[in-house]
Amino acid sequence: MILYPPTRFDANEWFILIVSVVTWGMFMLLPRRLSYVSLFIVWLFNGLLAFTADFSIGVKPFDLYDFGDRPEFEWFDIILYLFTYPPSQFLMLHFYSKWKPAGWLLFGYLLLFSVVTLALEGIATYWFHVFTYNGWKLYYSAPAYLVIYTLNLFVFRYVQRYVPAGRKS
Numbered sequence: 001m002i003l004y005p006p007t008r009f010d011a012n013e014w015f016i017l018i019v020s021v022v023t024w025g026m027f028m029l030l031p032r033r034l035s036y037v038s039l040f041i042v043w044l045f046n047g048l049l050a051f052t053a054d055f056s057i058g059v060k061p062f063d064l065y066d067f068g069d070r071p072e073f074e075w076f077d078i079i080l081y082l083f084t085y086p087p088s089q090f091l092m093l094h095f096y097s098k099w100k101p102a103g104w105l106l107f108g109y110l111l112l113f114s115v116v117t118l119a120l121e122g123i124a125t126y127w128f129h130v131f132t133y134n135g136w137k138l139y140y141s142a143p144a145y146l147v148i149y150t151l152n153l154f155v156f157r158y159v160q161r162y163v164p165a166g167r168k169s
Contacts, residue, residue, distance in 0.1 A: 001073060002072070002073065003073055003075055003077075004070060004072050004073065004074050004075070004079070005068055005074065006068055006069050006070075006074055006075065006076060008051060008069060010069075010129040011128045011129060012067075012068050012069070012076070012124075012128050012129050013068070013076055013095070014127035014128075015130055016079055016080055016084055016130060017078050017079070019084055019120070019124075020079065020083040020084045021087060022030050023084070023087035023091065024083065024087050026087070027087050027090045027091055027094065028104065030091075030094055031143065032153055033092060033094050033097045033098060034090065034094060034097065035159075036158060038093070038156060038159050038160065038162050038163075039090065041163070042068065042086065042089050042090065042093065042152060042155060042156060043082070043086045043090075043158075045079075045152070045155050046082045046086045046089050046148075046152070047082050047085070047086065047153075049148065049151070050080070050081045051081055051142050053144075054067075054077075054081075062135075063134050063135070064133070064134055064135045064136040065131050065132060065133050065135075065136040066099040066131070066132045066134065066136055067080065067130065067131060067132075068130065080130075084131055088113070088117055088120075088153045089123050089148075089149070091113075092109075092110075092113045092146055092149055092152065092153075093152065093153070095106055095109075096109070096153065096156070097156075101149075106159075109149075110146060110149045110150055110153070111146065113145075114142065114145035114146045114149055115142075115148050117145045117149075118138070118141055118145055119139075121138065122138050151154050
């Protein structure tokens with residue numbers, strides 16, 4: 001696999017960098033509630049999940065969307081996988097561990113995060129051209145985000161239950 005530099009450093013690269021810095025900054029400013037183990041596993045899980053999904057439906061034969069300036073794998077794809085996607089999960093899990101919503105409140109909580117993420121994808125796509133859809137529609141992402149947040153919650157609960165907590169981060 002070859003990593004290509006962006007063809008030009010423009011709005012989509014700036015968007016990825018700014019969103020990454022802002023979401024990591026928000027997370028770092030919060031009181032620490034998640035263990036290093038939880039953070040590492042959630043970070044790894046989301047990086048692999050994004051990579052797997054994008055290399056399943058973002059390439060031929062499906063080729064439903066591209067990132068950035070070219071269809072090939074760019075440096076900023078790595079930044080997106082490792083530094084843009086995970087902080088939204090960290091924020092969701094931080095507040096989940098604080099408020100512990102259950103039942104319909106939990107569903108509403110996950111739905112709220114999914115809607116916010118969907119809005120960010122829309123901004124990223126239509127204003128900053130981070131994604132170029134080749135058959136994908138923004139509304140396809142709505143159930144995907146709900147599933148992704150739910151999977152993250154399952155992973156987090158598993159880690160909390162079966163992995164020694166150690167020190168909080």
